[in-house]
Amino acid sequence: MIKPLPKGCLLTALADCCHSGTVLDLPYTYKCNGEIENVRDIDENNEEIDKEYLTNEIYKKNKMVQEIVSRNSSQPKLALSLEERISIDNYAKKVKSSEADVIQFSSCRDNEISADERANGNTYGALCNAFISTLTSVILEEKTISYIDILVEIRKIIKKKYGQTPQISTCRPMDVNKPFEL
Numbered sequence: 001m002i003k004p005l006p007k008g009c010l011l012t013a014l015a016d017c018c019h020s021g022t023v024l025d026l027p028y029t030y031k032c033n034g035e036i037e038n039v040r041d042i043d044e045n046n047e048e049i050d051k052e053y054l055t056n057e058i059y060k061k062n063k064m065v066q067e068i069v070s071r072n073s074s075q076p077k078l079a080l081s082l083e084e085r086i087s088i089d090n091y092a093k094k095v096k097s098s099e100a101d102v103i104q105f106s107s108c109r110d111n112e113i114s115a116d117e118r119a120n121g122n123t124y125g126a127l128c129n130a131f132i133s134t135l136t137s138v139i140l141e142e143k144t145i146s147y148i149d150i151l152v153e154i155r156k157i158i159k160k161k162y163g164q165t166p167q168i169s170t171c172r173p174m175d176v177n178k179p180f181e182l
Contacts, residue, residue, distance in 0.1 A: 001025075002024060002026070002096075002098045002100065002102045002171055003096075003098055004098075005098050005099070005100030005102065006099065006100060007100065008100070009100035010100070010101045010103075010181065010182075011100060011101070011102045011103070012103045012104075012105075012182060013102070013103070013104045013105070014104075014105050014106075014127060014128060014131060015104060015105070015106040015107065015127075016106075016107045016114060016125030016126070016127040016128045017107065017114055017125070018108065018112070018113040018114045019108070019110050019112070019113070020106035020107050020108055020110075020167075021106050021109040021110040021111075021112075021167050021169070022106075022110055022169070023104065023106060024102065024104045024169070024171075025092075025096055026096065026102060026104055026169035026170055026171050027089070027092040027093040027096045027097065027169075027171070027172075028093070028169060028170045028171070028172065028173055028174070029167055029168070029169045030148060030151070030167075030168050030169070030170075030176050032148065032151060032152050032155065033148075034148045034175075034176050034177050036173060038086075038089070039082065039085045039086050039089050040082070096171065097171050097172045098171040098172065100171065101170075101171075101174065102170060102171040103168065103169070103170050104167075104168070104169045104170070105127065105131060105150070105151070105154070105166065105167070105168055106127070106166065106167045106168075106169065107125060107126060107127035107158075107164060107166055108164035108165055108167070109164075109165050109167060112163070112164045112165060113164065114126065114127065114162075114164055115158070115161075115162035117129050126157075126158045126161075126164070127154065127158065127166060129157075130153070130154040130157040130158050130166070131150070131154060133157065134150055134153040134154060134157070135150075135180075144179040144180070145179065145180050146176065146177045146178060146179055146180060147168060147174075147176040147177075147178065147180050148168065148176040149180075150180055151166060151167075151168045151176075154166045
């Protein structure tokens with residue numbers, strides 16, 4: 001989908017849906033400090049998230065739904081070794097890049113479900129609400145904000161409230177500390 005985009009093209013996508021971490025299949029995901037996440041980081045983050053939310057009721061419900069969906073899924077889980085996952089990750093970085101600037105904000109990791117919020121009689125995705133809220137405050141204060149700072153703010157708003165971990169991914173290594181632009 002992104003491969004044919006030309007150099008100079010900027011695509012910023014919001015994926016506000018369950019299991020959306022890799023919806024555009026972009027090979028680079030970032031930590032909140034702006035560093036690219038690697039396969040080992042993902043394993044460590046999943047363990048930290050499980051510990052952090054052990055007492056959070058919303059997170060427990062999120063995990064229960066995930067387990068039910070998992071059990072009823074027709075596809076068996078793949079048990080790949082760390083070496084196999086690193087090899088796949090390296091391959092993806094070679095073949096899934098683009099000359100364009102493609103940035104995806106996703107509402108959660110692939111193994112998580114995404115929450116909705118009700119406001120003014122309407123239902124919205126938690127990511128869209130947090131994204132709009134963050135950008136609105138930046139615009140009203142006449143400031144600039146970086147891509148990674150948007151992720152940090154979005155996570156502050158929804159991570160503990162809903163037990164989901166918003167992500168930012170790109171099609172090639174990018175300075176996510178540069179100012180956000182549309």
